[in-house]
Amino acid sequence: MRLLHTSDWHLGQNFKGYDRHAEHRAFMDWLLDLLAQRQIDALLISGDIFDQANPSAEAQRLFYGFLAQARARCTALDIVVIAGNHDSAARIEAPHPILLGLGVHVVGQFNARLPLDEEMLQRLCIPLHRADGGVGAWALAVPFLRAGDLASAQGDSYGAGIAETYRRIVDAAAERRQPDQALVGMGHLHVQGASVSSDSERRLVIGGEEALDAGIFPAELTYVALGHLHKPQTLGEGRLRYCGSPLPLSYSEIDYLHQVVEIELGGATVISTKAHLIPRPALILRVPAKPLPLDEALAELRELTVDDAPEGLEPLIEVQILASLAPTDMRARVDEALAGKKIRLTGITRTSPQPATASADETTSPRLAMEDLQPERLFQRLLDEHPGIDNPDELHAAFAELLQGAYEEDA
Known part of the structure; x- marks a missing residue:
């Protein structure tokens, strides 16, 4: 059977x-x-x-x-x-x-x-x-x-x-x-x-x-x-x-x-x-595939080609920008680059570049994107910075329990 x-x-x-x-x-x-x-x-x-x-x-x-x-x-x-x-x-x-x-x-x-x-x-x-x-x-x-x-x-x-x-x-x-x-x-x-x-x-x-x-x-x-x-x-x-x-x-x-x-x-x-x-009914893309400076990202968006899709099945697109500060007209420029394309824009994420003084030999941690400022991700980053720590699974479980308690108190 x-x-x-x-x-x-x-x-x-x-x-x-x-x-x-x-x-x-x-x-x-x-x-x-x-x-x-x-x-x-x-x-x-x-x-x-x-x-x-x-x-x-x-x-x-x-x-x-x-x-x-x-x-x-x-x-x-x-x-x-x-x-x-x-x-x-x-x-x-x-x-x-x-x-x-x-x-x-x-x-x-x-x-x-x-x-x-x-x-x-x-x-x-x-x-x-x-x-x-x-x-x-x-x-x-x-x-x-x-x-x-x-x-x-x-x-x-x-x-x-x-x-x-x-x-x-x-x-x-x-x-x-x-x-x-x-x-x-x-x-x-x-x-x-x-x-x-x-x-x-x-x-x-x-x-x-x-x-x-x-x-x-x-x-x-x-x-x-x-x-x-x-x-x-x-x-x-x-x-x-x-x-x-x-x-x-x-x-x-x-x-x-x-x-x-x-x-x-x-x-x-x-x-x-x-x-x-399972055939994917709607494309889900990050464009560009990794964060790029605004002008380079806009160029990729203008080159992006998408097929016509029924309503509700248009591609879901997240735009990734590499910039220290978000230009005040960033959203408008992204909208202009995507004009005429049948897509669903889910958001624009900005990642700050590493300082120019950092060398490959230095242990400077990468700057975080806004989406990385979540408790679970920050805790994982802390563990990654201490690779010799004992019992990481137990620490994960303890942290998750504390976090759940905080959510329940907030509710």
């Missing part, structure tokens, strides 16, 4: 003042075609469906419209959806009784402090059907879990609570499955060793733990379909996989190979995995 793994759609995202509705619509149209062409048996969506806990009506309409279209085109398709940290667990789960009639299973919340009774197991352990109607695998649909969701003894860490949760669910699922049926885990969390996009991924700061050990996932899981990190990547010898987001959610992600992942199962074994690269 064939499964398709996707995550982190972030419907309703606003990119530097521009909505992504047309881009998400194009992605969904492409995904619908892929589901039909590849004769996919089950679609797994591993969290962060929406960009905000209170998504717009337009974003919700887009998502639920996609579910209806997917089932209309692929009538036997199983769809499993879990909530991510950006989603409202209660809101995303509210229409579950109706969606279940369409073959869509939604798990928004799970209280691991309660016993795993039969009703709860039916919500978390979901049979995935082959084309012949037989059960070929089981999806263990674990949504994003907060510390309050976990059953933990005094002194237990968040990671220990997550590990215990997966262990209990796997043990219960093992009693239901047949030997030739795979157990496929789902989760929305940060696994140690994975690359992070600090510009757009909200830190998961829980009990001082930022990332969790890959060993929390029991060996019985044939494949683990993860969400939260936007860069496609594999861990645990390929058994754990982030498919990544379908669209770049910040300029730091424009070089990612955005994809969905097809998993082919033969009995309880993964036969193959195949990444399907």
Whole structure:
């Protein structure tokens, strides 16, 4: 049987003042075609469906419209959806009784402090059907879990609570499955060793733990379909996989190979995995590619050629200027250079050049752009200046927890 793994759609995202509705619509149209062409048996969506806990009506309409279209085109398709940290667990789960009639299973919340009774197991352990109607695998649909969701003894860490949760669910699922049926885990969390996009991924700061050990996932899981990190990547010898987001959610992600992942199962074994690269509906560019003096940057902007695109799919452009001070007419000159081009200008960033007296042998730190004046980036710069420091991961986690506390106090 064939499964398709996707995550982190972030419907309703606003990119530097521009909505992504047309881009998400194009992605969904492409995904619908892929589901039909590849004769996919089950679609797994591993969290962060929406960009905000209170998504717009337009974003919700887009998502639920996609579910209806997917089932209309692929009538036997199983769809499993879990909530991510950006989603409202209660809101995303509210229409579950109706969606279940369409073959869509939604798990928004799970209280691991309660016993795993039969009703709860039916919500978390979901049979995935082959084309012949037989059960070929089981999806263990674990949504994003907060510390309050976990059953933990005094002194237990968040990671220990997550590990215990997966262990209990796997043990219960093992009693239901047949030997030739795979157990496929789902989760929305940060696994140690994975690359992070600090510009757009909200830190998961829980009990001082930022990332969790890959060993929390029991060996019985044939494949683990993860969400939260936007860069496609594999861990645990390929058994754990982030498919990544379908669209770049910040300029730091424009070089990612955005994809969905097809998993082919033969009995309880993964036969193959195949990444399907997602066509980028709208170009996202930095022009020039690196900061240049204003006149040189303007020359590149005048030479820039873009194809006509439908409304909402015009290229998103950020202009990078190298200058000590911003000329008062800088925006006007940029607008003049881009006149007549169908683009969406997301902003102009200015980077100060290094002092002329600095030599290659000196250790003068580079001047920071305005976008670099973020707490996480400044803290990382401090760590970079002290390469011999002990336990940088622990310091990152401690700093992130303090920062989260500051945000909550400010709110």
